Amino acid sequence: MIVLVSLICWGLALLCHGLLQPKIRRLLYIGSGRPVVPRVARLVLPLVALGMCARLEMPLSILVWVGTFSVGGLLAGGVLAVEVFRRGRPGRF
Amino acid sequence: MTLKSNRKTAKGGLWKRWLGRFVGGVACAYVCALGLFSLASGHAGGLDAILRQSLAIAVLPLVIVGLFALPGRRSGPSVFVALAVPFLHLTLS
Amino acid sequence: MRDILRNRMGWLHAWVGFVGGLVLVVAFTGGTLALFDTEITRWMEPELAALPEAAMTGEALDHAGAQVWALREKGQNVFLNLPSARDPVLRILHYDGHAFVGPVLDPRDGTALNSRETRGGQLFFDLHQSLYRGPVWGNLVTEAAGIGLIVAVISGVIIHFRNLVPNLLLFRPFAAPGRAWLDAHLVAGVLLLPFIIMMAYTGAVIHAPRLFPMIGAGHAARPAGRPDAGMRVVGPYAPLAPMLAQAEDIFGRGRIGFVMFGTGTVSFYRADAADFAMTRDHADFSAGDGRLVGVERIGRGMPRLGGAMRGLHFIRWGTPALRWLYFVCSVVGSMMMAAGLGLFLMKHRRVHGGTFRLALAETLALAVTLGLPLASLGYLWGSRLLPPELVHRADRETGVFFLVWLVALLHAGMRCLGGAVRPAWREQACAIAVLGCGLPILDVVSRAETAFRLRADVYLAVDACALGFGLLALWGQRVIVRAR
Numbered sequence: 236m237i238v239l240v241s242l243i244c245w246g247l248a249l250l251c252h253g254l255l256q257p258k259i260r261r262l263l264y265i266g267s268g269r270p271v272v273p274r275v276a277r278l279v280l281p282l283v284a285l286g287m288c289a290r291l292e293m294p295l296s297i298l299v300w301v302g303t304f305s306v307g308g309l310l311a312g313g314v315l316a317v318e319v320f321r322r323g324r325p326g327r328f
Numbered sequence: 329m330t331l332k333s334n335r336k337t338a339k340g341g342l343w344k345r346w347l348g349r350f351v352g353g354v355a356c357a358y359v360c361a362l363g364l365f366s367l368a369s370g371h372a373g374g375l376d377a378i379l380r381q382s383l384a385i386a387v388l389p390l391v392i393v394g395l396f397a398l399p400g401r402r403s404g405p406s407v408f409v410a411l412a413v414p415f416l417h418l419t420l421s
Numbered sequence: 422m423r424d425i426l427r428n429r430m431g432w433l434h435a436w437v438g439f440v441g442g443l444v445l446v447v448a449f450t451g452g453t454l455a456l457f458d459t460e461i462t463r464w465m466e467p468e469l470a471a472l473p474e475a476a477m478t479g480e481a482l483d484h485a486g487a488q489v490w491a492l493r494e495k496g497q498n499v500f501l502n503l504p505s506a507r508d509p510v511l512r513i514l515h516y517d518g519h520a521f522v523g524p525v526l527d528p529r530d531g532t533a534l535n536s537r538e539t540r541g542g543q544l545f546f547d548l549h550q551s552l553y554r555g556p557v558w559g560n561l562v563t564e565a566a567g568i569g570l571i572v573a574v575i576s577g578v579i580i581h582f583r584n585l586v587p588n589l590l591l592f593r594p595f596a597a598p599g600r601a602w603l604d605a606h607l608v609a610g611v612l613l614l615p616f617i618i619m620m621a622y623t624g625a626v627i628h629a630p631r632l633f634p635m636i637g638a639g640h641a642a643r644p645a646g647r648p649d650a651g652m653r654v655v656g657p658y659a660p661l662a663p664m665l666a667q668a669e670d671i672f673g674r675g676r677i678g679f680v681m682f683g684t685g686t687v688s689f690y691r692a693d694a695a696d697f698a699m700t701r702d703h704a705d706f707s708a709g710d711g712r713l714v715g716v717e718r719i720g721r722g723m724p725r726l727g728g729a730m731r732g733l734h735f736i737r738w739g740t741p742a743l744r745w746l747y748f749v750c751s752v753v754g755s756m757m758m759a760a761g762l763g764l765f766l767m768k769h770r771r772v773h774g775g776t777f778r779l780a781l782a783e784t785l786a787l788a789v790t791l792g793l794p795l796a797s798l799g800y801l802w803g804s805r806l807l808p809p810e811l812v813h814r815a816d817r818e819t820g821v822f823f824l825v826w827l828v829a830l831l832h833a834g835m836r837c838l839g840g841a842v843r844p845a846w847r848e849q850a851c852a853i854a855v856l857g858c859g860l861p862i863l864d865v866v867s868r869a870e871t872a873f874r875l876r877a878d879v880y881l882a883v884d885a886c887a888l889g890f891g892l893l894a895l896w897g898q899r900v901i902v903r904a905r
Contacts, residue, residue: 238742238743238746249589249590250590252589252590253589253590253591256587256588256589256590256591257587258587258588258591259590259591262593294697294733295697295739295740295743298733298739298743298746299742299743299746301615301616302616302743302746302747302750303746304612304615305612305613305615305616305750305753306746306749306750308589308590308608308612309608309609309612309749309753311590312590312591312592312608312612313592315590315592316592316593316594316595319593319595320594320595342422342424343432345424346429346432346433350433350436350437361633362633362635365633376723376724376726378626378723378726378727378730379723379726381626381629381630381633382626382629382726382730384629384633385568385622385625385626385629385632386622388568389568389571389572389575390575392568392572393430393433393572393575393576393579396429396430396433396576397426397429397430397579
C-alpha cells in the first residue's frame with residue numbers, strides 16, 4: 236500500500252513537472268503561463284511520498300522512495316507521450 | 329575547455345588520439361586506485377579492506393572520466409604517466 | 422569534429438557504452454531474471470506444484486541431516502538449505518561450478534521428492550555475475566563492464582547536463598526512429614540513474630577483489646571442490662532439530678537459512694533474507710553431542726559494509742514489492758542499454774553501412790538484445806520438454822539455453838552480413854513472441870494435474886511475465902514492420 240501511494244505521488248509530481256516544461260507544453264498546445272498548482276504539487280508530492288516511505292524500516296524506505304521515483308517517472312512519461320499522440324502532433328516541437 | 333579546431337586533424341586522427349587518451353587514462357586511474365589503497369592501508373590502524381575497495385571503485389571511474397576530460401592534446405598519454413608516477417611510488421613503497 | 426569536452430564525452434559514452442554495453446545487456450538481463458531465481462527454479466520443478474504447504478518438522482530436519490552426513494562420508498561437499506517463504510522445501514545442495522544443485526526433500530518428513538534435476542534460475546545468476554565463465558575471467562569481464570557502466574553514466578550526464586531536468590519526461594515515440602530511440606534512452610537513463618549507479622557500484626565493489634587481486638579481502642565466488650580427507654568424520658551424530666531451536670533462540674525464529682557441516686561441527690547460518698546486511702553470522706555446534714561451541718556475529722560499523730553492499734545488490738531481504746520494483750527497473754535498464762546499442766548502430770550505419778565491421782556489431786547487438794531473451798525462453802521450454810529422468814539433465818537444459826543463443830547469433834550473423842538487418846530483428850522478435858506467448862500453454866499442458874488450480878503462485882507469475890514479454894515482442898515486430 237505504501238509502495239502504491241509513493242508511486243502515485245511520484246507519478247503525479249513528475250507529471251506536474253512535465254507539464255511545466257516548455258517543450259512538452261508546446262507539444263500539448265498548452266499556452267505559456269506559470270500555473271501554481273503543478274508548481275506546488277511537484278514540490279509537495281515527493282515529500283508526501285517520503286513521509287509515507289518513512290513508515291517503513293530503513294533502508295527499505297529509501298529504496299522504495301527512489302524506486303518509485305523511477306517507475307513513477309516512467310509512468311508519467313508514458314502518460315505524456317500518449318497525450319501528445321492523442322492531441323495529434325506527434326514528433327513536432 | 330574548448331580547444332582551437334585543427335582542420336588538418338582528420339577524424340581518424342582524433343579517434344586514435346582519444347583512444348590513446350582513454351587507454352592511458354584507464355592505466356593511470358588503476359595506478360591511482362592502487363596508490364589510494366596504499367595510502368588507506370598505510371596510516372595507523374589501516375582501513376578495512378572492503379572500505380578500501382569501495383573507495384577505489386568510486387575513484388576509478390571518476391579519474392577515468394576526469395583524465396579524459398582534461399584539456400591538452402600534444403602531451404597526450406605521457407601526461408598520465410607523469411601523473412601516475414607518484415602513486416606508483418606510493419604503491420611500491 | 423572538434424576536440425571539445427562535449428565531443429570527447431560523446432566519444433567516451435558511445436564507445437565505452439557500446440563495447441561495455443554488449444556485456445552489460447547480458448549481465449543486466451541475467452540479473453533481472455536472477456532477482457527471481459528461486460521462483461524460476463520452482464517453476465522448472467513442476468513436480469513440486471502438488472506439494473501441500475507445510476512447515477518443516479524436526480523429524481524431517483533430522484532425516485535430512487542423516488542424509489547429508491552419509492553423503493559427506495562418501496566425500497561429497499554438501500550442505501542443507503532450510504525451507505523459506507520463497508522456497509518451502511529442504512534441499513541438499515552442492516556447488517557444481519555454476520549453481521547450487523541437489524536433491525529436494527519433503528519438509529514434513531525429509532524424504533526425497535521425485536523432482537527433476539535442474540540449475541533453475543541460478544543459471545541467470547551465474548550469467549549475471551560471471552557470464553558463465555566464473556570464477557576468474559568472467560567475473561573480471563563483468564567487473565570491468567560495471568566500471569565501464571559508471572564511466573558511461575558519468576559521461577552521459579555531462580553530455581546531457583543542461584537538459585537533465587527540463588527533458589526528464591520528454592519522450593516522443595512517434596517521432597523519427599532516431600529521435601524516438603534517443604528519447605527512450607535518455608528518459609529511461611535519467612529516471613533510472615540512482616538505480617543504475619547503485620547496482621553498478623555495489624556490483625563492482627562485490628567483485629572488487631577480481632580487479633585488485635593484490636588486496637586480500639577474500640572473494641565470494643569459489644570453484645567447486647571436494648571436501649578434504651580430514652573433513653570426513655564418522656558418526657554417531659546428534660539430531661539437528663534441537664540445535665536449530667538453539668540457533669533460532671540466538672538469531673530469531675525463522676531466521677536460519679542453511680546448515681553447513683564441518684569437521685566435527687555443524688554450523689547454522691543466518692538466512693540472507695533475515696537482514697539488510699548480508700552477513701554470514703552463524704552458531705556452531707558439536708556434531709557429536711549437539712553442544713553449542715560458538716557464535717560468530719559480524720559486528721556493527723565497518724565490518725558490515727561488505728554485507729550492506731551485498732544486501733543492496735542481491736536484495737534477498739526485500740519484500741516482494743521491493744523485488745518487483747527492482748525487477749521493473751532492471752527490465753527498463755536492460756531496454757535502455759539495448760536502445761543505446763541501437764543508437765550507436767544507427768549513427769554508424771550512415772557512414773559504415775555495408776561494411777563487415779558494422780555487420781559484426783549489428784550481429785552482436787542483436788544476439789545480446791533479442792537473442793538472450795530468446796535463449797532464456799528456450800531454456801524454460803527445454804525444462805518442460807526434456808524428459809525428467811534424463812541423465813545429466815541439468816547440463817542438457819543449460820545446453821538448450823546456449824544452443825538457442827548460438828542459433829540466434831548465427832541467424833543474426835547470416836541476416837546482418839546479408840544486409841537484412843531489419844528482417845533479422847523482426848524474425849527474432851517474432852520468435853520471442855511465439856515462445857513467450859506459448860509458455861503459459863506449455864505450462865498448462867505439462868503440469869496438467871495442478872495447472873487448473875488458479876492462484877497467485879510462481880507458476881502464474883512466470884507465465885504472466887513470459888506472456889507479457891511475448892506480447893511486447895509482438896508489438897515490437899509490428900513497429901519494425903511499420904517503420905519500413
